[in-house]
Amino acid sequence: MPTLSSPFVSPLAKPSASPLAGGALDLPAAAPSRAPLVTIRSARPSDIATLCEMITELAAHHGDAAPLDADTLERDLFGPVPWITALVAEAGGALIGYAILVPLYRAQLGVRGMDLHHLFVRDAHRGTGIGRHLVAKAREEARRAGCTYLSVSAATGNVKAHRFYEQQDFTAGPVTGMRYVQALR
Numbered sequence: 001m002p003t004l005s006s007p008f009v010s011p012l013a014k015p016s017a018s019p020l021a022g023g024a025l026d027l028p029a030a031a032p033s034r035a036p037l038v039t040i041r042s043a044r045p046s047d048i049a050t051l052c053e054m055i056t057e058l059a060a061h062h063g064d065a066a067p068l069d070a071d072t073l074e075r076d077l078f079g080p081v082p083w084i085t086a087l088v089a090e091a092g093g094a095l096i097g098y099a100i101l102v103p104l105y106r107a108q109l110g111v112r113g114m115d116l117h118h119l120f121v122r123d124a125h126r127g128t129g130i131g132r133h134l135v136a137k138a139r140e141e142a143r144r145a146g147c148t149y150l151s152v153s154a155a156t157g158n159v160k161a162h163r164f165y166e167q168q169d170f171t172a173g174p175v176t177g178m179r180y181v182q183a184l185r
Contacts, residue, residue: 037091038091040087040090040133040134040136040137041087042086042087042088043085043088045077045078047086047095048070048074048077049070051073051086051088052070054097054120054122055073055098056068057122058118084101084117085100085101086098087137089125089133089134091125096121096125096130097120097125097130097131097134098134099118099119099134099135099137099138100116100118101114101116101117101138101142102114102115102117104147111148112145112146112147113142113149113150114142114145114147114149114150114151115150115151115153116135116138116151119134121134131164135168138150150170151173152170
């Protein structure tokens with residue numbers, strides 16, 4: 001799987017100098033604090049443990065449990081039949097967000113799609129554009145896989161998520177019926 005990489009500097013980065021009268025620059029004695037450079041890339045096997053932690057954080061945020069283990073996630077990302085794709089946001093050597101993509105297919109139309117199954121950014125980094133960059137990379141990955149659409153869902157009451165996805169040019173679709181599940185044993 002090719003590495004997807006897109007470094008960007010958070011919009012919270014502070015300028016390193018301020019202009020003074022006469023056009024001179026007042027350079028601070030110590031380097032100012034800057035937002036870290038963030039890279040969006042494909043997940044690697046070494047990311048499994050941290051991905052599991054973030055998946056657990058997202059589940060807890062929604063009041064759910066996450067019984068997922070590292071072996072299962074590794075199988076589904078990198079096993080003989082990879083089932084999902086994960087993109088990660090990395091800053092300063094730490095993972096701060098992720099997106100999980102799952103393939104879809106509309107048989108009657110013969111078109112491929114991709115479901116943005118999870119989108120997560122750690123609390124300390126929300127509101128800095130990382131989610132937008134993860135969605136942009138998810139679009140690129142879906143196009144690379146020959147998909148003609150990207151879908152995402154959000155809980156009915158999650159108005160913040162609805163607004164975010166609408167700002168990312170997703171269009172709300174009608175709920176057309178019930179989805180049924182059967183456990184396979």
